[in-house]
Amino acid sequence: MFYHLATVLLAALFFAQGKYVRRVTPKLPEPEGLRKGIYGNGSPTSLLIMGDSSAAGVGVELQQYALAGSMLNALGSHYQVAWELMAKTGDTSTQLLEKIQQLETHQHYETVVISIGVNDVTGLTSSTKWTHNLSLIAHTLKEKLGAKRVLFSSLPPMHLFPALPQPLRWWLGTRAKQLNALAQVVCQSQPYCHFISAPFPIDQRFIAQDGFHPGPLAYQLWGEYLARVLQEQLTKHY
Known part of the structure; x- marks a missing residue:
C-alpha cells in the first residue's frame, strides 16, 4: 500500500532522480572474450546463459572474470561444458522472450541460466507482464531447446546499490523484491x-566502478554459487 502511494506522490521526484542517475553513471561496456565454446573435462553437459548486462558481465573487462567465466571455472574440473552466452545490456524480460522465440530449434541446452529483471524494474514492467514473460520463457526453453532445467537467478538487492540516491533506491529496491517473489511463484x-x-x-569491494x-x-561468488546449485542437480540426474 505504502509503495503504491509513494509511486503516485513521488513520481516526479523518482523521474528526476532516475534522469540524474542515467546522466552521471559511467556507461561500462560488455567484457571482451569468448561467448561460446567447450570448457573443462569430465561428464559432458551443456549450458546457456541468458539475460541482461549482468549476465553479459558488465563490470569486468574480460568474460573469464564475468558470470559465464566464473561458472565455467567452477564446473570445468568435473564436467566438459558446451556453453554459450546470449545476453545484452538493457534487455528486459520481454526482449529476452522475443530472442528465445527466434532461436533455431536445432539448438539444445541441458541447462539454461537466466539473469533478467533489473530493466523490468526501471522500465516499470507490470506484475502481470513479468509473470507472463517468465512462464513463457521457461516453457519455450523446455519445448524449443530441450532444456531439462531453467535456473532463474534472483534480481540483485537494488535497495543497496550505491549509484542510486534515496528515495529512488528504496523504491526500485522494493520493486526488485516484488519481482523476485513473483519469479519464485512462477518457478514453483x-x-x-x-x-x-x-x-x-553489497560492499564496495564487490561493486563495479559504476556503483x-x-x-x-561478486561475479566469482555468484558464478560459483550457481555452479554448485547446478552441480547438485547434475549429480542427482546422473
Missing part, C-alpha cells in the same frame, strides 16, 4: 524451473 509452478536466491554481497554492476569478486 513448473518442476523444471528453479528460482535461485543468489548471494549478492550499479557486480565487480570481479
Whole structure:
C-alpha cells in the first residue's frame, strides 16, 4: 500500500532522480572474450546463459572474470561444458522472450541460466507482464531447446546499490523484491524451473566502478554459487 502511494506522490521526484542517475553513471561496456565454446573435462553437459548486462558481465573487462567465466571455472574440473552466452545490456524480460522465440530449434541446452529483471524494474514492467514473460520463457526453453532445467537467478538487492540516491533506491529496491517473489511463484509452478536466491554481497569491494554492476569478486561468488546449485542437480540426474 505504502509503495503504491509513494509511486503516485513521488513520481516526479523518482523521474528526476532516475534522469540524474542515467546522466552521471559511467556507461561500462560488455567484457571482451569468448561467448561460446567447450570448457573443462569430465561428464559432458551443456549450458546457456541468458539475460541482461549482468549476465553479459558488465563490470569486468574480460568474460573469464564475468558470470559465464566464473561458472565455467567452477564446473570445468568435473564436467566438459558446451556453453554459450546470449545476453545484452538493457534487455528486459520481454526482449529476452522475443530472442528465445527466434532461436533455431536445432539448438539444445541441458541447462539454461537466466539473469533478467533489473530493466523490468526501471522500465516499470507490470506484475502481470513479468509473470507472463517468465512462464513463457521457461516453457519455450523446455519445448524449443530441450532444456531439462531453467535456473532463474534472483534480481540483485537494488535497495543497496550505491549509484542510486534515496528515495529512488528504496523504491526500485522494493520493486526488485516484488519481482523476485513473483519469479519464485512462477518457478514453483513448473518442476523444471528453479528460482535461485543468489548471494549478492553489497560492499564496495564487490561493486563495479559504476556503483550499479557486480565487480570481479561478486561475479566469482555468484558464478560459483550457481555452479554448485547446478552441480547438485547434475549429480542427482546422473
